Amino acid sequence: MKHNITLRVNGESYQLAVEPHRPLVDVLRNDLGLTGTKKGCGHGHCGTCTILLDGKAVNSCLILAVDVADRNIVTIEGLAPDGKLHPLQEAFIRHGAVQCGFCTPGLILTAKALLDENPASGPEEIRFALAGNICRCTGYAKVVKAILSVAQGRGKE
């Protein structure tokens, strides 16, 4: 039995009819074609499905789409709307923090949520915030450096 809901994603409103049991990650990917959000495990372990829900980083595989109607959702596609990259995206490129890229959208959004709340985060806070995002390629080394460079840049403002 489908529910009619409005999902607000990246500043756009979408009218959808979705079954209540469907997780947000599936609706974003399959119904809205926003495949930048990944589904690495479906059980909240890997963090590749991370999106921002009213500014907070959450696993979209653990949220029912019907539960977040009318909330503010940001996916990776919403970070550079006019083509101008967010400082975190630029830093990931500059520091070589992207290898296979599957965890990258989740890492960037988690970092954004952290720095929006605590702009001058240090290495320990960064590592702690990223603990829910698995990366198998980088050893996290350049990821932490990239995020730190943005934090240190912001801290000086």
Place this chain on the structure above:
Amino acid sequence: MTEYRIIGQSLPKKEVGDKVTGKSKYSGDILFPDMLIGKILHSPCSHARILSIDTSRATALPGVKAIVTHEDTPLIRIGRTVMDRYVLAYDRVRFLGEPVAAVAAVDEETAEEALELIRVEYDELPAVFDPLQAMEPGAPLIHEGLSSYECLAAKFNPQGNVLSQGMFTEGEIEKAWKYCYLIHEDSYRTPPVYHGFTQPHETTAAVDASGRVTIWAANKAPHLLRQMVCQALNLPMSRIRVAPSTVGGDFGGKGNAHTEPICVLLALKSGQPVRLTLSRHEELTSTFLREASVTHLKMGVSKDGDLIALQGKVVYDTGAYCDVVGGPTASGTSLLGLHRIPNVVLNAYQVYTNNSPRGQMRAPTSPQVAFAMESHLDMVAWKLGIDPVEFRLRNALEEGDILRGQRIMNPGIKEALRRTQEYLRQNRGEAKPNQGWGVATCDYGGMAMDPSGYLKNAPLESSAWVKLNEDGTAVLITGVTEQGCGPVTVMAQIVAEVLGIGYEDVSVVSSDTDGTPFELGTSGSRTTHRVGLSVKLAAEDARNQLFEAAAGSLEVSASELAISGGRVHMQGYPERGMSIGELATAAAITLGRPILGIGSALQKGIGSALRKGKPIAASKGEEWRDAPQHGAHAVQVEVDPGTGQVRLLKYFACHDVGFALNPQNVEGQIEGGVGFGVGYALFEEVLIKEGKTLNPDLTDYRLPTSCDLVDIDTDIVEIPSISGPFGAKGVGEPSNVPVAAAIANAVYDAVGVRITQLPLTPERVFQAMQLKSGGNA
């Protein structure tokens, strides 16, 4: 030192803009409106005969569009080296989790419901789960017709459940023991572990109106995938295309054809596109994990610390099906690749059991035996009272030493060890309680060459084409697949360097089986070396054709020409020339054909070019081992005496890469390899009891997080290889090899306990500390 414009620079990867914006399409991101969801039915038995399969109730379920069993396949056994399995089980299942049937339905829930409606009758057979037991006479036979199986490996000498075995001897070990001042013996165990890529195995397959199938697969060797799908389903290659998609990490686990043939079967039978994705439960229970191992070592040394004798036995559990036959040979290199040991007896075995199948994973067999060897070397050093780094330096191979009949060329081990010594000098500081330092080294890869410069035993693995556009920009066409380690980027850098154009002027067509030449795959730390060589040769061929085209117009000989700034011109006179674009456009007339550079990794003419740089004379008939990938790591740990938990404090990793074509990428490979190895050392273990996996999800199979790792100090050594492009070697795999031993050695330094089983869980470390202190910790 030659100055290069483009190579040697840490340029951003070609595809990184798409990756940070979420635009990259992975194989699970390909959407079709009528796409079905595929799911596999797995065997609940470890070893059983299949008596019957009844799919009638599942077929009748509304929303089910196709069900496949072995009856939908030609009964052809497939495999990457030994053809030991069917796409869907035929008369037997050999492990708990083996695919028996598959369903395509309108959604995941319907597909799962359909699986439950399929009735399979099994007649259970006795099973064996311990490889040592499986080796004994009278053990249940897992592959009855094994010796009749087709096998591509050079060595195929199966006996019972022993799929392959190898023996290497040197000197006279029985006499040698008498001369040893100290003899140390121990056994080491490593568990099966999982690749842990963030992108699971996800396949999308679609059939067009003419019956041609396009596959988007999480696979780093699309040409081999096509080959195996065609073999499994008895289809001509013209009917299959493996299309490019971004691959989310591989680490050796995305090179086989496991789920892809099943997905294709479902697409063909249903007539609709199908997406088949493995859950993490399925990943951990039914995909090819790293082989578990038991290694027994007996080592003898002189009082001064010269290695005299080494006796080793390694047994690998290859599970019910084998990915690549060759553990015995590879483990020899890992045990013997770094040191002068005059007396050796090494036996290695690859054994079938009724556990889940085992296969390639980042430096196959090396982390297992390196854990054993590097832990063992350390214990011998401790017992002798010699510094572990000095002990290794004393015995390390040097340029020109002969090992296993091959002369070692450009070894980096001593330089890596010296730099490690320097790092320790600067960082060691005062000894604090429960803190310690450990060192370990690694050897990997390398190319067999004969002294004339030809690469030996190297079939045509990689080829590349370089096409020139009418405006002088270039297109590189290569079968290589980008799975994260950066090959597409490095190849573009090579083309730009050779043709004297910008990095941004080179676009790359890669991975598509329709449009690219055969490529063995992004694996084996061979990509920079072999693919890079084919790309360099292709770019040079294009350059030579440009020279040919220009020579006539400029009325000079080709040998007087140079290429730079997007132009071909007289050497020393850049104004006397023509743009690459002009030459490429006019080639139809000047050459009678378009300019197309062609290069292959094994090519005539390399021999004479390399002979000029030959450093030492070699005896006739002797082989060289070029481009060995050596490294040394040092790690500082702290052990919690109350829990046994091991925490990393500092990590140093030094690797000889020959030439760093993109230093930032090389650092990334080293750092990633360390992270990978830390999981092996401290957290990861697929726990299997009587064939059943006890921790088949990512809660209980613990991948390292950002909190488990530290900043990594990397140091790149560049001792050029003979045959690699610009002297390059490789680094993707060796970086994960020494980690477990380095950490185990650091734990010994910290709290005096020697753990010989991976992973070093807090329980294991704590219990060892308890035993040591007589239970009064």
